[in-house]
Amino acid sequence: MAALPFEHPKLAMTAITTPEDFAARLDAAIRRSEKARVIEHEPPVHRPLPPTGPTPRPMNAPGEGAMTELEILRTIQADLASVKTDVASMRHDVSALNKQVSSHTRLLNVLQQDVQMIRAAVNDIAN
Secondary structure, eight states: OTTHHHHSOOOOOOOOOOHHHHHHHHHHHHHHHHTOOOOOOOOOOOOOOOOOSSOOOOTTOOSTTOOOHHHHHHHHHHHHHHHHHHHHHHHHHHHHHHHHHHHHHHHHHHHHHHHHHHHHHHHHHHO
16 A cells, blocks of 8 residues: 555646736737737649650550550569569568567566566565
């Protein structure tokens, strides 16, 4: 029971002022706010930017640069291969994070047990 105030400390604040001091500070703040200037400003007009790059068109549209179905499939396969590589890399990162978390969890458990033992010792001393 004697250690309870130390486990949950109270927050307190004390201010020593005189009524004249508070009034003077309030008057000074009012004078400063009256000196504030308003800056007149018109925001600039934003115009939409023109599109860049080639004009988009359906993948099966005829004309220059049109892709055949085989080329489309190869492009998709290449994209999927890079996605698979990224996923494998993320699996490795997640595995490393899991190891770190379990290491920290073990350390926190040890520290928690130490705190419990210290609290028990403090309670024994207080009684």
